[in-house]
Structure formats: C-alpha cells, structure tokens
Amino acid sequence: MPELPEVEVLTRHLRPLLLGKTIRGVIVKRAKVLRPTTPGKFRRTLLGAKFTGLSRRGKYLRFQLDGGAAGGRVILVGHLGMTGRMFLTRDPECWPVHAAVILDLGGESFIFEDTRYFGRLTLDGSVTEKLGPEPLGGDFQPATFARALRRSRQAIKVRLLDQMLVAGVGNIYASEALFRARLSPKRAANKLTARQIARLWKAIRRVLFEAIRWGSTVPLNFVGVKSDGLFYFGRAPGKPDFYEERLRVYDRKGQPCVNCRRPIRRIIQAARSTFYCPRCQRG
Numbered sequence: 200m201p202e203l204p205e206v207e208v209l210t211r212h213l214r215p216l217l218l219g220k221t222i223r224g225v226i227v228k229r230a231k232v233l234r235p236t237t238p239g240k241f242r243r244t245l246l247g248a249k250f251t252g253l254s255r256r257g258k259y260l261r262f263q264l265d266g267g268a269a270g271g272r273v274i275l276v277g278h279l280g281m282t283g284r285m286f287l288t289r290d291p292e293c294w295p296v297h298a299a300v301i302l303d304l305g306g307e308s309f310i311f312e313d314t315r316y317f318g319r320l321t322l323d324g325s326v327t328e329k330l331g332p333e334p335l336g337g338d339f340q341p342a343t344f345a346r347a348l349r350r351s352r353q354a355i356k357v358r359l360l361d362q363m364l365v366a367g368v369g370n371i372y373a374s375e376a377l378f379r380a381r382l383s384p385k386r387a388a389n390k391l392t393a394r395q396i397a398r399l400w401k402a403i404r405r406v407l408f409e410a411i412r413w414g415s416t417v418p419l420n421f422v423g424v425k426s427d428g429l430f431y432f433g434r435a436p437g438k439p440d441f442y443e444e445r446l447r448v449y450d451r452k453g454q455p456c457v458n459c460r461r462p463i464r465r466i467i468q469a470a471r472s473t474f475y476c477p478r479c480q481r482g
C-alpha cells in the first residue's frame with residue numbers, strides 16, 4: 200500500500216508529464232472513485248482545464264488545474280487506496296481493464312487504474328484539509344508532536360497511523376520508524392519520555408526521507424499494462440525483492456533482526472500487522 204514516499208515519488212514523476220496539458224476528454228468507468236463528486240460535475244468541471252500544478256499532501260496527490268468550464272482554479276484530489284496507479288500512455292491498447300478514470304490529454308491519456316476501488320479521484324478536497332503536519336516539513340516539530348502523544352493512551356504504533364497526528368505515515372513506515380527509534384510498538388503514547396519522542400521524531404523523518412531517495416532511484420519506465428513496473432512501490436521490473444530489501448522489520452516475520460539476529464516478530468494491533476524486534480525495541 201502506497202504511503203508518503205511512494206506518493207511523493209509518483210508526484211515527482213507525473214508533474215513534468217502533466218504540466219501544461221489540457222483535458223480534452225473525460226471517461227469515467229467507475230463513478231465510485233469520484234465520490235462525493237458526481238460524474239456529470241466531474242466531466243463539466245475538468246473539460247478544457249489545463250494542469251498547472253501537482254503537489255503531495257500526506258498520501259494524497261493534489262492536481263491543480265486552471266481554465267476549465269467553471270472558469271477558475273480547480274483542485275483535483277487523488278488517493279491510490281490499496282492498489283491504485285496513475286500513469287500516462289500514448290497507446291489506447293494500454294488502457295487497463297480496471298481503468299477507473301481516463302483523461303484524454305490529446306495524443307495521450309492519463310489513466311487512474313484501481314483494481315479494488317479503494318482509491319479516489321475527486322473534486323472534494325475536504326479530506327486533505329483535516330490532515331496533520333507534513334513529517335518532512337517545518338510544521339512537524341518535536342514539541343507539538345510530544346504534546347499530541349501525551350494526550351493518548353493508545354499504543355504508539357496505532358497512534359502513528361492517525362493522519363491527523365502526522366500525515367502520510369502508514370503501516371510500513373510506522374513499523375520501520377519504531378525500529379529505528381528502538382521503541383516498542385506496544386508502548387502507550389503518553390508513556391514515552393521526551394528523549395524517546397525526540398528519537399521517534401527523528402526516525403520518522405529519516406525513514407521517509409530515505410524511502411523517497413530510494414524510490415527516486417528506481418527507473419520509472421511504466422508504459423501501461425504490458426510492462427508492469429509497479430513504480431509506486433519502488434520495485435524495479437523483474438526484481439521482486441528490490442523494495443523489501445531496504446525495509447528492516449516490515450514483512451520480515453521470522454527473519455533475523457539486522458542488529459541482533461533474533462527473529463522479527465509479527466503482532467496484530469488495531470487489525471493491522473506490526474513487525475518489530477522484541478530485543479532491540481524495548482524502549
């Protein structure tokens with residue numbers, strides 16, 4: 200499931216490809232992904248609009264467009280859900296079976312594919328307004344982070360998944376950050392010391408920064424269904440383990456810890472898997 204780094208890499212990849220392009224046609228195949236926007240409103244608003252910006256907020260992509268039928272500026276918000284993908288193709292034969300939305304850009308198409316339809320491509324931007332600070336931005340400060348943690352008795356791993364605490368951290372990077380910070384995922388958020396919180400703050404930033412840098416080095420050569428590079432997972436074609444190799448605990452149940460060689464343990468917290476080293480993460 201794509202988290203902040205994967206979405207950041209995708210944003211950087213799509214931005215130069217989309218800027219300046221005008222939407223000449225809109226095909227909606229799965230209206231569910233637009234919700235609460237209706238297909239009619241979606242089409243009317245976007246037809247004739249030109250892409251003028253693309254940024255990321257948490258796990259969301261924010262496409263900025265100008266000059267559509269409505270006249271003014273439009274923000275289109277995208278979320279990849281579990282398995283969503285966004286890419287451009289010049290070949291109509293590359294339109295995948297699960298294409299949810301296709302935007303005709305004249306000679307090429309922007310595709311939003313979502314096999315499980317948990318993703319979104321909508322004109323409703325309210326969800327991004329409720330997000331907490333960007334972990335790699337200046338608003339994410341140890342002092343405010345500490346205050347927010349002190350108010351909660353939830354296990355720290357579960358707390359980190361709250362997008363209002365910090366935007367963009369999901370199941371993978373929550374486990375990874377706790378390992379780097381040598382903290383038990385089961386520790387109550389309000390029981391962490393100031394020193395531990397500072398360590399966690401730093402670890403969150405480091406794992407995300409490294410993942411972006413790593414993902415950015417993967418060649419983004421996806422051209423449609425024929426060559427599936429799965430670039431948003433940072434996985435190179437034909438190298439299924441490319442991405443996992445840099446993760447230290449996530450999805451490594453039973454494998455030796457990179458520090459102490461004890462087996463990595465998997466537990467369930469709030470219906471999600473947590474991976475950790477019981478020896479290294481005793482803080």
Ligand SMILES: [Zn+2]
Binds near residue numbers: 460476
């Ligand atoms: Zn260990």
